[in-house]
Amino acid sequence: MSALLRMELGKLGRLASVRFGALVLVVFPALWAYAPGIFEAYGFYLVSGFQVPALALLSSMEFLLPLLIAITCAELIGIEINHGTLQTVLLRPVTRAQWLLAKLLVASAYPFLALAFFLLTSLAVGAFYGFGPFVGGTGLGPAGLLGAGLTAPGQAWSEVLQAYLIAAYSLVPIGLLAVLFAVLLMNAAGGALATLATLIVMQLLVVFPGVTPYLLTAQLNAYVDPPASLGWVVALVAFYCAAFAAAAVIVFERKDF
Amino acid sequence: MQPAIETHTLNKRYGQRTIVHDLTFAVHPGEVYALVGPNGAGKTTLIRLVSGLAFPTSGTVRMLGENPHETPSVRRRLGAVVEAPAAFYPYLTGRSNLLLHARLAGGVATSRVREVLDQVELGHAADRKVGVYSLGMRQRLGVAAALLTRPEVLILDEPASGMDPLSLHLVHRVLRDAAASGTAVLLSTHHLDEVVAYCSHVGIMEDGALIDEVDLRDRGARVRVRVDDSEAARATLAAQPWVQIAFVRGRDVVFALDEPRAVAHVAGCLAAAGVALLELGDDSFDLRAYYRERLQQQWEKRTLADEPVWGRP
Numbered sequence: 001m002s003a004l005l006r007m008e009l010g011k012l013g014r015l016a017s018v019r020f021g022a023l024v025l026v027v028f029p030a031l032w033a034y035a036p037g038i039f040e041a042y043g044f045y046l047v048s049g050f051q052v053p054a055l056a057l058l059s060s061m062e063f064l065l066p067l068l069i070a071i072t073c074a075e076l077i078g079i080e081i082n083h084g085t086l087q088t089v090l091l092r093p094v095t096r097a098q099w100l101l102a103k104l105l106v107a108s109a110y111p112f113l114a115l116a117f118f119l120l121t122s123l124a125v126g127a128f129y130g131f132g133p134f135v136g137g138t139g140l141g142p143a144g145l146l147g148a149g150l151t152a153p154g155q156a157w158s159e160v161l162q163a164y165l166i167a168a169y170s171l172v173p174i175g176l177l178a179v180l181f182a183v184l185l186m187n188a189a190g191g192a193l194a195t196l197a198t199l200i201v202m203q204l205l206v207v208f209p210g211v212t213p214y215l216l217t218a219q220l221n222a223y224v225d226p227p228a229s230l231g232w233v234v235a236l237v238a239f240y241c242a243a244f245a246a247a248a249v250i251v252f253e254r255k256d257f
Numbered sequence: 258m259q260p261a262i263e264t265h266t267l268n269k270r271y272g273q274r275t276i277v278h279d280l281t282f283a284v285h286p287g288e289v290y291a292l293v294g295p296n297g298a299g300k301t302t303l304i305r306l307v308s309g310l311a312f313p314t315s316g317t318v319r320m321l322g323e324n325p326h327e328t329p330s331v332r333r334r335l336g337a338v339v340e341a342p343a344a345f346y347p348y349l350t351g352r353s354n355l356l357l358h359a360r361l362a363g364g365v366a367t368s369r370v371r372e373v374l375d376q377v378e379l380g381h382a383a384d385r386k387v388g389v390y391s392l393g394m395r396q397r398l399g400v401a402a403a404l405l406t407r408p409e410v411l412i413l414d415e416p417a418s419g420m421d422p423l424s425l426h427l428v429h430r431v432l433r434d435a436a437a438s439g440t441a442v443l444l445s446t447h448h449l450d451e452v453v454a455y456c457s458h459v460g461i462m463e464d465g466a467l468i469d470e471v472d473l474r475d476r477g478a479r480v481r482v483r484v485d486d487s488e489a490a491r492a493t494l495a496a497q498p499w500v501q502i503a504f505v506r507g508r509d510v511v512f513a514l515d516e517p518r519a520v521a522h523v524a525g526c527l528a529a530a531g532v533a534l535l536e537l538g539d540d541s542f543d544l545r546a547y548y549r550e551r552l553q554q555q556w557e558k559r560t561l562a563d564e565p566v567w568g569r570p
Contacts, residue, residue: 003360011346083344083345083346083347085344088344088345088402090309091332091337091339092361093330093331093362256310256311257311
C-alpha cells in the first residue's frame with residue numbers, strides 16, 4: 001500500500017491542474033500584496049506581511065480554492081481514464097479498494113499541500129511589509145483586519161497557521177466529493193463540475209436555517225476566528241469525508257471497465 | 258488438464274442490450290486461442306469479463322480455477338493488455354513504465370524489465386518517453402508489460418493493431434514461445450491470415466455469441482487430392498491403416514495421415530484402385546473463407562428466424 005501511495009503522490013505533480021493551480025497560488029497573493037486600491041475598496045492599508053496570507057485566504061476560500069481542489073482531485077481519476085492506465089493498474093494484483101484508497105489519501109493530502117504552498121507564497125510576497133509587531137489584526141483572529149491595538153508576531157503566526165490548517169481540513173471533503181463524482185461519471189471535467197454544482201446548491205440552502213449548520217459549505221468559514229464549537233466542525237467534516245470516501249469505494253468496486 | 262481460462266454460460270447485458278450471450282469456452286495451458294468476429298461481436302467485452310475488469314450479468318468466469326473478481330491475487334499469474342494501443346504513462350520512459358508495472362505486480366526483478374524489453378526488441382528505445390513511441394512500439398511495450406511476471410495466462414486485446422509486418426512476426430513468435438512454455442494465451446484479432454500461423458484454436462464470435470470453435474491443430478496435417486472419381490478415392494483411402502479420416506469436399510478428397518511420410522503411398526494406393534490422381538497437396542485451411550461462410554450461415558439463420566410466419570395465429 002505504501003508503494004502504491006508513493007506512486008500516486010508522484011503522479012500528483014504531473015497533473016496539469018496542479019501546475020496551473022501552483023501558478024494561480026503564486027500570482028493571487030501577489031495581486032493582494034501590491035494592489036494599489038485596497039484602501040479605496042476595503043477601507044484599510046496593509047501594514048504587515050501577516051495580513052497577505054489572511055487576505056489571500058479570505059478572498060479565495062469561497063470559490064477559487066474549492067475550484068482548484070475539485071479540479072485536481074477529479075483529475076486524479078480522470079487522468080487515468082484519459083491515458084487508459086486505469087485498466088492497466090487494475091489488471092495487476094492490486095484490489096480496486098486499495099487503488100482507490102491511495103487516490104483518496106492523495107486527494108485528502110492535496111488541500112494541505114496546496115494551502116502550505118499558498119501560505120509560503122503569501123508570506124514570500126508579504127515579506128515586503130515585514131513580519132514584526134504591527135498595529136491592526138491578521139484578519140484571521142477575533143478582531144479582524146483592524147485588530148485591537150498591537151499584534152505580536154507570535155500571535156500573528158499562530159492565527160495564520162491555525163487558519164490555514166482549519167481551511168485545508170475543511171477543503172478535504174470537497175476533494176473527496178470530486179473523486180466520488182469522477183468515479184461515478186468516469187470523467188475529470190464532469191467530476192469537477194458536479195462538485196462545484198453541489199457546492200453552489202449547498203450555498204443556496206442557507207435559506208433553510210435548520211439545515212445550515214450541517215452543510216459542508218458552512219464549514220468552509222470555520223477558519224476565520226474559529227468558533228467555540230470547533231469540535232463540531234472537525235466531526236462534521238470527518239463525517240463528510242468518510243461518507244464520500246465510502247461511497248466512492250462502493251461505486252468503484254462494482255464498476256465495469 | 259484444468260483449463261487456465263474457463264467461462265460457463267456467461268452473459269453480459271448493458272441495459273436492454275446483450276453484449277455477451279450464454280458463452281461457454283475454455284483455454285488450456287499451452288493453447289493460443291484467438292477470438293475473431295466482426296466489430297461489435299463482443300470480443301473486447303469477453304476479454305474484459307475474463308480478465309476481471311467487467312462483471313458478468315450471469316454465468317461464471319474462472320481463471321486458473323479462481324474467480325478473478327473474488328480473488329484478485331490470481332492476477333499475479335496474469336499478463337494482460339486490454340487497450341489498443343496499449344496504455345502507458347506518456348511522460349515516463351518505456352523502462353520507467355515497466356518498472357512501475359513491476360512494482361505493482363510485486364516480486365519482479367529489475368533485470369526482468371531489461372529482459373522483456375529485449376524480447377520485444379525495444380531495448381534501444383527503453384529510455385525514450387512513451388509519448389514519442391509509434392503505435393507499433395506501444396503495442397510491443399504492452400506485450401512486454403504482459404510478459405513481465407512470466408504469466409500463466411496471457412490475455413491480449415488486438416495485440417497486432419498498428420504493427421508493421423516485422424513487429425507482427427516478432428509478437429507472433431513471442432506468443433508462440435509463451436504457449437510452448439505452458440502459458441495459456443487468449444487474444445482477439447482481425448488478422449485472420451496470421452491467426453492460422455500461430456494459434457491453436459479460433460473462436461468465432463458474432464452478436465455476443467460464440468458461433469463456432471475451430472481446432473487448428475487438427476487442420477495442419479491434412480492432405481488434399483483431386484481425382485477423377487472422388488468417392489472411389491475416399492473409400493480406398495479410408496480403408497488404409499495410415500489414414501485417420503477421409504472425406505469428400507467438392508471434387509477433392511481430404512484426409513489426415515497418421516504420419517506425414519505416409520503421403521508417399523498415396524499415389525500407388527490410388528493407382529491400384531484404378532483412380533486417376535490429378536493433383537496432390539497440403540489441405541491448407543482457409544480460415545478467412547471458413548469465417549465468411551460461418552458468419553453468412555449465422556446471418557441467414559437469423560434472417561429466417563426474424564421473418565414473420567404468415568397465417569400463424
